[in-house]
Amino acid sequence: MTSRKEPTYIHIILLLIAAGLVYLLIRVAILDPQNVLEQEKFFKEESRLRMINIKTAEVLYKNKFGKFTDSFDSLFNFINTDTLVRAKRDSIFVNLKSGTFVLDSLMYSPKSHSLYILQIDTTTTTDTVVNRRGKFLRVDTTTTIGNRYYLECSDGYGTIGDLKNDAKINVPSWGQ
Numbered sequence: 001m002t003s004r005k006e007p008t009y010i011h012i013i014l015l016l017i018a019a020g021l022v023y024l025l026i027r028v029a030i031l032d033p034q035n036v037l038e039q040e041k042f043f044k045e046e047s048r049l050r051m052i053n054i055k056t057a058e059v060l061y062k063n064k065f066g067k068f069t070d071s072f073d074s075l076f077n078f079i080n081t082d083t084l085v086r087a088k089r090d091s092i093f094v095n096l097k098s099g100t101f102v103l104d105s106l107m108y109s110p111k112s113h114s115l116y117i118l119q120i121d122t123t124t125t126t127d128t129v130v131n132r133r134g135k136f137l138r139v140d141t142t143t144t145i146g147n148r149y150y151l152e153c154s155d156g157y158g159t160i161g162d163l164k165n166d167a168k169i170n171v172p173s174w175g176q
Contacts, residue, residue: 042110043109043110043111043155043157045097046096046097046098047109047153047155047157047158048153048157048158048172048174049095050096050105050108050109050110050116051151051160051172052160053093053094053096053106054075054106054116054151055160055161055170055172056093056094057078057106058170059170060078060079060082060085060092061074061075061078064078064082065078067120067145067146068120068146068147068148068149069120069146070118070120070146070149071118072106072115072118076104076106079103080103089101098110109153109154109157112155114154114155115154116151116152116153116154117150117151117152117153117154118149118151119149119163120145120147120148120149120163121145121148121149122144122145123143123144123145123147124141124142124143124144125142125143125144126139126140126142127140127141128140147166148161148162148164148165148166148169149161150162158173158174159172160173
């Protein structure tokens with residue numbers, strides 16, 4: 001009985017295939033998930049910094065005009081044209097993880113590049129007016145727009161404000 005010896009090149013090929021599979025397994029099981037987690041952490045921090053800058057702009061807008069706005073165009077126009085805000089822009093707004101404060105990219109979520117959801121409240125108050133004798137005179141209706149605002153990240157990284165609760169004005173959902 002003669003024993004047949006397998007060629008060496010087959011062993012070398014099998015060894016290379018095994019090494020490639022070990023590398024692929026390490027990459028898929030360890031390296032890629034770490035990269036995904038780091039990227040997700042970056043997107044969350046970047047998005048929250050952008051939302052904090054929008055909150056700061058909303059507060060400045062309300063201090064000037066007496067109400068919040070749900071228009072990014074109005075908000076950014078105010079930031080670009082108000083002399084006090086323009087002069088102190090670098091000290092008022094926080095820098096982003098990706099670099100310095102850039103107004104044009106502020107309204108977009110860094111992960112999906114979709115717009116943040118920005119809403120303001122509309123409150124209608126009705127009051128019945130009667131004279132001293134109890135005779136009905138009229139119904140006064142007052143509509144107030146922009147006492148509260150709500151900002152939400154479309155990628156789910158948090159919210160700021162509330163349309164119904166005054167205690168949550170300017171309060172981020174993630175705490176700060």
